[in-house]
Amino acid sequence: MSRALLSLVQWLSPAFPTGAFAYSHGLEWAISEGEVSNAASAERWIGDILRFGAGRTDAILLAHALKGHDLDDLADLARALAPSAERLRETEEQGAAFAATTSALTGRNLPPRPLPVAVGQAAAPLGLAVPEVLALTLHAFAANLVSAAVRFVPLGQTEGQAILAALHPLVEEIAREAAVAPLDAIGSAALRGDLAAMRHETQEVRIFKT
Template structure:
């Protein structure tokens, strides 16, 4: 597969139009905004920078690369079990499991052969491996799409202007590229998070009196 076609495939997979339902999840961001922890574009950028560098963003990239290294469905399912065991909140588990299942269903239908039901970063990593899409490119675009989804949630919740949201994404894109490359060949034993506020926000989201997102 050529790099140009790889980019087009990834653009399709990671587009808001791809039916994984990413728009329905805030990854705990809704809690932080309701509690007043996040009030400005700068707050959003700081929150997401930490999430990418020290939390679930980095972990997703480690899982992505581990899945990309898999040669069989059995190996990918083993990575997936580790992914599920390391999710810190019930809603976060539903978020990654449901998006991953939807990704596998759609991708199997349009490009085959069938993918097993996997969590989202594992599904995208294993799917990229099957189509021989370059891992650094796919991981960076996955992480940018993850960031873009959360910025879109913040634009609606804070609220932020669309231009402010795009400025935050532009500022964080180099970090997405860096993390995608830095986590290549990182063992699963290095999965960890020091983003405790984000994890707690995800845990407490289900108790919010008013919410529009599923996580």
């Protein structure tokens, strides 16, 4: 395994201080409403977010950041694509934390940007294959949502890992497609997920930021 790949795995691990554990991407609302109540419904919900929502959208943004697209333009697009205040907060806060820590580790001056753009600006010099970077980033995103489901549905640890394993083929598929997709292929159809994020903003009892 290359040192570059090890660096990326470190940056995407739960131990990296982006605070990802505090964000549920609207999943907390779906659980509180009973829309996600077991392993099967959690897998469907997370799979739809990957396929039709921020998973695919962020993967395309990340691919273009890795390929040298103007990062400020991509950051503006990432902000514009956020469907709610909490989702904007999620990508900006995690992106800022990611940039700050990778700057400290690499000695580079990486400004705060939305998370997929921040990952792209840090990972571009690693020289890794674009689909590989996308797959690992999508996997980290899915793993964080699975962790939220394990804690709040709740699910057993083995059930959670089974969900994540079942999502591997989808992660690979999205990574392959997003690696070659043009920017104008970006589009979201995860409407229930977007509504969940909006309704979470006024949820009275909650443990996650989003």
